[in-house]
Amino acid sequence: MEIKLPKKALVTGAAGFLGSHLCRQLLSEGYEVTAIDNLFTGNKSNIYDLMDDRRFSFVLHDVTQPFWGQFDEIYNLACPASPVHYQHNPVETIKTSVIGMMNILDLALKTKAKVLHTSTSEVYGDPLVHPQVESYWGNVNTIGIRSCYDEGKRCAETLAADYRREYGVDVRMVRIFNTYGPNMHPKDGRVISNFIMQALCDEDLTLFGDGLQTRSFQYCSDLIDAMRRFMRLSRVDVDAFCVKHSLGSPVINVGNPGEYTIKELAQETLKLLPDSKSKLVYKPLPADDPKRRRPDIILAKELLGWQPKVPLCEGLKKTIAYFREMV
C-alpha cells in the first residue's frame, strides 16, 4: 500500500496580498504550508482564517536572514511591490530581493526543493517594445527612485538563472503584471486600491499625467492558477520548453493582456460605485513611471494551457466588496 503524505510548501511573503491567496490555494489542494513573512507590508489579518488549519504554520521571519526547512516546493513572493512601500527603505528592498533570493536558492540547493520565484513586469522598466515579450531585455534606470525594486528584481532573476545553470536548482519564474483583488493593501498607493478607496471615501480619484498611460489588470485568482500550473509541470517538460523557445531560463509573463487607460479604470470604478461623489483630478507624473505596459502571454498559454478568465468588471466588483468592509 502506498502511503501518501501531504506535500510541503514554503511560501515567503505569505501574509501579503498574493501570498495569502496562494497559501489558501495550496491548503485547498492538500499541501502542508509553512508561511513566512516579516509583516512589513503583509498583514496577519490576510491569513487569520488559515491559522486554525493544522497543516498551516506561520513564522515571523525576514527573508534577508537564512531559513531552514525541508520542503517540496518553495514559492518566493517576499518583497514590497508598490512604490510607496518599496521606496520606504530602498536599501532593504534591494536586500529583500537579492539576499532573500540567495537564501531561498541556497535552501533549494541544499534540499532539492522546486522553486517558483515571482518576478515582475517592472524588469521591463519603461518598455520600448509593446506588448512585452519575455525575450525583451527591458529599459530600466539603474539610479532612479524606482531602481531599488526594478534592479533588485532583475538581479534576483539573474541569481535564479545562474543557480539553475550552475547548480541545477529547479527554479521557475513568473513575471507578474499588475494584479489586483481582495487582500490588497488599502494604502499601497497602487492605482486600483487608490481608486476604490478614494471612491468609497468620496474623495476625488487621482490620475497622474494625462491618465492616458495604459496598464493591464489581472485578477488575483488568475495569477494563482498560473503559478500552480507552472509548478505542477515536470522539470523535463519545463527544460524542453526552454530549449524549444531559446529561453535562457524558464521565465514567463503572467498577466491579463486587456489594456486599459488609467482614465478608463477610473471611470469603470465610478460606474461600479454610482453613489460615490468622487470626481477625477490630475497630478504630475512621478519620475520613471512607465507609460505603457501589457504582457504578451503566448508562452504562458502554450506552457500552462492557461489564460486569464476574470474580466475587469467582475474582479473590480469583488475587490470593491473587500474594501467596502474596511471603510
Next chain:
Amino acid sequence: MEIKLPKKALVTGAAGFLGSHLCRQLLSEGYEVTAIDNLFTGNKSNIYDLMDDRRFSFVLHDVTQPFWGQFDEIYNLACPASPVHYQHNPVETIKTSVIGMMNILDLALKTKAKVLHTSTSEVYGDPLVHPQVESYWGNVNTIGIRSCYDEGKRCAETLAADYRREYGVDVRMVRIFNTYGPNMHPKDGRVISNFIMQALCDEDLTLFGDGLQTRSFQYCSDLIDAMRRFMRLSRVDVDAFCVKHSLGSPVINVGNPGEYTIKELAQETLKLLPDSKSKLVYKPLPADDPKRRRPDIILAKELLGWQPKVPLCEGLKKTIAYFREMV
C-alpha cells in the same frame, strides 16, 4: 602649526590590473593605502614593488565579508571583470558586486568615508544608443551568461545611488569602458591581452564574428587620472554638477572615445610585433556579445577637466613590453 597626517585610502581589488596602478598612484600622492584582494583574479606580483613601502598594507580579504577600518577614501574595484573570470562562478560574481558594494557602503556610512565605485560600460549591455551617454538606461539580458556581471554591476549602482539618497553616503561612480595596460591578466580572455599574447607566441589572433564589432580602448593611466580627479572634487561641487545635469547620482563615463574595429586592433598589434608569424582567424560570436560600444565623455570632460591622452599605439607598445617579459 598645522600637523599634516597622510590621508588614508582603502582599495578593494588592489592586486588586480587597475587596483595595482591606483595603489601606486595614491602612494605617489602621499596616501597611506590599505589594499584588500581575495586574489581570485588579482596577483600579488602586481604589487610586489609596493610591499616595502611602510605606508602600504596588503590584507587578504574577500569583499563579500564585512571589513572594518577608518579611511578617508574608499576605492571599490573588487570584481572579476573579464567574461572568462566572472563566468567561472557566476553566483560569486553577483555576490562580489552586490554584497561587496553593501559592505563598502556600510563601512562608508559608519565612518563617513568618501567612496569611488567602479562601475562599467557593461551596464549599457548591447547598447541601442551610440555613443553611450550616462542617461542611457542600457539593453541588458537578465538571464544570460553575461548577466551575473552586468546585472550585479547594475544592482551595485542602484545600491550606491540609494545609500547616497537615503543615508547621505558620498559615493561617486565611474562607468569604465575597455581599459588595457601593464598588469592585465595574461589569460583574462579579453581582446587586447589575447591578441598580444597570441602574437608573442606566434599563435593566430582569434576574432569573434566578422571582427567588425567596435570597441574603444583606454590606457590605464588615463583612467587612474580620471578617478583621482573625481575624488579630489568637493561634495558640494559634485552635487551641483548632478543638479545641473539632472543626474540622479554622480555617475560618469570614463573611457577613450576612439573607436576601432576588433580587426583594426588585431592589425595594429601585428604591426607593432613585425616578427610574429601570427595570422587572423575567425570564430563564432559568443552569446550577448555587444556589437558596438563607445563612451560619450562630455560629462567627464566638464566635471573633471579631463580627457584621455595616451594614443592606442603608444599604450599598446607599453602593454606589449609588459607581456613580453612574461613569455
